Amino acid sequence: MQEREVRSGQFPGSQVRRGQLTVSIAALLGPCALALAQAAEQAAAAPADAPADKPLLNPTRIALLAWLAVFCVLIVLAILLARNGAPFKIRRLAALDAVDEAIGRATEMGRSVLFIPGIQDMNDVQTVAGVTVLGPVARTAAEYDAKLEVPTSRSLVMVAARETVRAAHFSAGRPDTYNEANIYYITDEQFAYVSAVVGKMVRDKPAACFYMGAFYAESLLFAENGNSIGAIQIAGTAEPSQLPFFVAACDYTLIGEEFFAASAYLSGERDQLGSIKGQDFVKLVVAGLIVLGVLLAVAGVARPDHADGLSKFFNTILGG
Amino acid sequence: MSQDSNDGLFARLGRIDRRWIFLAMALAIIAPILMRLRFEEEPQRMAQATFDTIEALPAGSKVLMSLDYDPSSEGELQPMANALIHHCASRGHKIVFMTLWPFGTPLLDKTVKRILLEYHPQLKYGTDYVTLGYKPGLEGVVKLMSSDIPKQFTTDKQGTPIGEVPLLAGVKDLSGFQLVVSVSAGYPGAKEWVQFGNGPTPDAFAVIGGTTAVQAAQLLPYFPKQMEGMLLGIKGAAEYELLVQKAYMPERFPERLEDGRIRMGSQVFAHMLMIALIVLGNIVMAAGRARGGAK
Amino acid sequence: MLQRTVPIAILSLSGIIMILAYFSPWTESWGNTVIDWFNIIAGVAFILGAGNLLRVNLEKISSQRPGWAYAAITIVSFMAVLVVGLFKIGAVPSDRFPDVHFAGDIDSADSTLGWIYFYVIGPLGATMFSLLAFYVASAAFRAFRAKNLESILLLGTAFIILLSATAAGVWLTKPIPADSPIAFLKFERLRAFITEVVQSSGMRAIGIGTAIGIAALSIRLILGIDRSYLSKGGGDA
Numbered sequence: 003m004q005e006r007e008v009r010s011g012q013f014p015g016s017q018v019r020r021g022q023l024t025v026s027i028a029a030l031l032g033p034c035a036l037a038l039a040q041a042a043e044q045a046a047a048a049p050a051d052a053p054a055d056k057p058l059l060n061p062t063r064i065a066l067l068a069w070l071a072v073f074c075v076l077i078v079l080a081i082l083l084a085r086n087g088a089p090f091k092i093r094r095l096a097a098l099d100a101v102d103e104a105i106g107r108a109t110e111m112g113r114s115v116l117f118i119p120g121i122q123d124m125n126d127v128q129t130v131a132g133v134t135v136l137g138p139v140a141r142t143a144a145e146y147d148a149k150l151e152v153p154t155s156r157s158l159v160m161v162a163a164r165e166t167v168r169a170a171h172f173s174a175g176r177p178d179t180y181n182e183a184n185i186y187y188i189t190d191e192q193f194a195y196v197s198a199v200v201g202k203m204v205r206d207k208p209a210a211c212f213y214m215g216a217f218y219a220e221s222l223l224f225a226e227n228g229n230s231i232g233a234i235q236i237a238g239t240a241e242p243s244q245l246p247f248f249v250a251a252c253d254y255t256l257i258g259e260e261f262f263a264a265s266a267y268l269s270g271e272r273d274q275l276g277s278i279k280g281q282d283f284v285k286l287v288v289a290g291l292i293v294l295g296v297l298l299a300v301a302g303v304a305r306p307d308h309a310d311g312l313s314k315f316f317n318t319i320l321g322g
Numbered sequence: 323m324s325q326d327s328n329d330g331l332f333a334r335l336g337r338i339d340r341r342w343i344f345l346a347m348a349l350a351i352i353a354p355i356l357m358r359l360r361f362e363e364e365p366q367r368m369a370q371a372t373f374d375t376i377e378a379l380p381a382g383s384k385v386l387m388s389l390d391y392d393p394s395s396e397g398e399l400q401p402m403a404n405a406l407i408h409h410c411a412s413r414g415h416k417i418v419f420m421t422l423w424p425f426g427t428p429l430l431d432k433t434v435k436r437i438l439l440e441y442h443p444q445l446k447y448g449t450d451y452v453t454l455g456y457k458p459g460l461e462g463v464v465k466l467m468s469s470d471i472p473k474q475f476t477t478d479k480q481g482t483p484i485g486e487v488p489l490l491a492g493v494k495d496l497s498g499f500q501l502v503v504s505v506s507a508g509y510p511g512a513k514e515w516v517q518f519g520n521g522p523t524p525d526a527f528a529v530i531g532g533t534t535a536v537q538a539a540q541l542l543p544y545f546p547k548q549m550e551g552m553l554l555g556i557k558g559a560a561e562y563e564l565l566v567q568k569a570y571m572p573e574r575f576p577e578r579l580e581d582g583r584i585r586m587g588s589q590v591f592a593h594m595l596m597i598a599l600i601v602l603g604n605i606v607m608a609a610g611r612a613r614g615g616a617k
Numbered sequence: 618m619l620q621r622t623v624p625i626a627i628l629s630l631s632g633i634i635m636i637l638a639y640f641s642p643w644t645e646s647w648g649n650t651v652i653d654w655f656n657i658i659a660g661v662a663f664i665l666g667a668g669n670l671l672r673v674n675l676e677k678i679s680s681q682r683p684g685w686a687y688a689a690i691t692i693v694s695f696m697a698v699l700v701v702g703l704f705k706i707g708a709v710p711s712d713r714f715p716d717v718h719f720a721g722d723i724d725s726a727d728s729t730l731g732w733i734y735f736y737v738i739g740p741l742g743a744t745m746f747s748l749l750a751f752y753v754a755s756a757a758f759r760a761f762r763a764k765n766l767e768s769i770l771l772l773g774t775a776f777i778i779l780l781s782a783t784a785a786g787v788w789l790t791k792p793i794p795a796d797s798p799i800a801f802l803k804f805e806r807l808r809a810f811i812t813e814v815v816q817s818s819g820m821r822a823i824g825i826g827t828a829i830g831i832a833a834l835s836i837r838l839i840l841g842i843d844r845s846y847l848s849k850g851g852g853d854a
Contacts, residue, residue: 056642067640071697073829077836123510125460125655127831130838137845157666158659166617186673188664191425191738192747193394205684218508219394219536221748226752229759230340240827242820250760258823259830265845273842283831288825295672340755347754361784366805393739394746428734429726435726436839455724463650481713481720535782539820557782571810590783592750597779599758600772607762 030253065319076287084276092278097236097254098267099211104234108209115139116208118199118224120215121155121192121241124162127262128240132215133162133267135238139212140170144179151186153202157196160187171250190254196220200227213237213252214261217244225251238264332609343599350595353586360446361586371563372551373409373569376501377527383500384493388515389433393423393535395507401582402532402559403505404437405566408579410503411442411451412570416489418499420475422456422463422510424590427456441572447480449488455479461514468519484572497526505532512541516548532558562600582608625841632839670695672814699730774811 026064057156059067061114084090108115117139119132136152143150152167154160164185171180199314200223203211211228213221213235221237221244229251236258237248248255256264259281266274298304362582364431365373379385386405391399410417417438421430430453438451445451454475457463466474471493472484496502496519504536512531527551532539535555545552553562558583569580631651638648674688701707707729708721734761763769780786786804793803800806837843 046714059641063640073832074836077833097627123659129832134843134845157662160666161662187669196746219749222749226756242540250756258827262830262834265843269845274837277833277837281829284829286679343758344751345754347751364787394742428726428731431726481711508651539816541819543821591780592787593783596754596757597776599754600761603758604763
């Protein structure tokens, strides 16, 4: 299996500016300071002998917060290591390597490229991931001068997608080819949206179809219709119930975490590729914990449903 | 038949117009319904657990029933919704209806009329059952209900202030219910009820999930700890209907509690057809390989 | 600079508030407030979407592009349901305020909107959903081929699940006694094993990977590392 190597200077791209980091730190400290001030104010207003109403942190979730902090540190550490030139290897993702091929095929055939960013709104992280993948795809389409259509199921997604595609066209040096009318809203209703998009697929016969986002029952409808028109199909979703349909009917599928790593992979930026490596570090920790838990349970030393000392200790640190 | 025409047959089968497959599937689905075929069902662990969970509650327990689906999924979920409502009402439980789907409200209305009021006309609105209706906000509704129901639903669907509804007197949050039932077609649905409703106070109430079969993979890890009962698709509905009918056969319109079993006939034929198609596809592939090897 | 910094600041602030809301009782309501802000913005954005829908379809009609009749149907349907809903035409009068027209119930099964719902939206949605049965059959014929060991295992599992989901499977293995050593071969037990052990394990693994992927993506977005959704303005940042 081929791998990509991340080295210093290999991927010209932006680094996190000090200004942006400052903004993020301020965003973290601001609410924390406000929460502490609120707690202090309420404590001061309460009578001296009154019991504390609420703890600062939910005691049942402290363990989870600690693990979240550990995982964040691991991911940020990987980003910093990547930025400083540590040689990370990233497994090649066939689905993303095929993006250029798919759009090139559409250009040769004189047909359009269809990109569907899922059927959920921008509050769904899969939609956010889909819109971030749209950026590099739109940039490639602009470079190849291929027509990219993005029918959306939510108005906010239409607005975000327009911004993303416009930025991609500017970035590719083709601001004149950006056409706002190619990114349009259809309807919020699931099957009405599906019938509109499927009708478009059957009439216009796009040569490449991208399904990147949150999908439900309509996944197979899209994929089978795309298959019937002979389009090359690349899908990505984190919906476990829809993955089998995409795997069976599409040419390439990004499964779960691969989908969330897609925007980082396509950008080629050191920082983002480092975060993919950070994901792997976290997975190693989680796998280690699973193995440890299984060994302890099999040995009868500690189990989640037991109340003895060692079981209680592990339940506490694992947030059980 | 000569080797050449056999090869031609398999090659033709490999290129078969998919509309023939669609026609075969249509016949497989329609025929059992027209012939009114019923197959014997043997209730399995999950259907039995669902039945036992409702049976174990003391009569008069408060049940929150969230019908989170729309007409698209009515075919798969309505039978289990009907059986769940009839079971809870027969057991004497008080039911509070709501939905998290904007297109779920008229369906909720129709279900209450067709099942609750037809099978149990003696029940009184406000004391025996209440409809809260739809509230936008997806899983945010569940999250808020886990701590403050009156803040989320200030009135019921008829406009009565929530404090004036006898059934909801003293119910501040989800722990005021003994059981939460979610019949759901997707998002938001059973998973959100477990994650955001059950999570903060895991032992306060039982949760039963009735979902489409395709969601089984996602929700099975929750059974039986976070979800005491689970009904998956038409099969789960058919098994559960059998249990409910044995215990609480309705006097009027009993066929409304047989929809699951009726539709299982179509599922049997459809699954047989799919198995046949898979076998046929593999025979075509093997014949193609043999033809290629012979040449 | 503002064009990039302000969106990143909003994103970072919202993301961190949502995280804090989960862990601290003091900030729990802040998360609900952020969700309310999103719902308000999404509601306002709907006007943009509806305006775009009208513009696209009116343009299709005025330029008489192929299929413009469907655009006309779209606009007529859109306006009809909008008017019925907004002005509560055919609403069921409220029990508490029977003389107040706008107190009526538009969601009731007996209202005009209810009629549209049960006789137009419902059947159309159910029709589209039912297409899945046909597409699953054609996908099964085309894609489920025993090309290698993994696909053979997949096919075997598929046969067990398909059969055990029906009375046929139960009937086929009924002769096996429940307490015999080979009782595990009963289809319902095989199904239970496949779904509760094998499938659940796989799904949990995918779920864990997905959760870690979401966390990594969120960190990239909150820290402003991933900015592919932002306008780059006059030059690369």
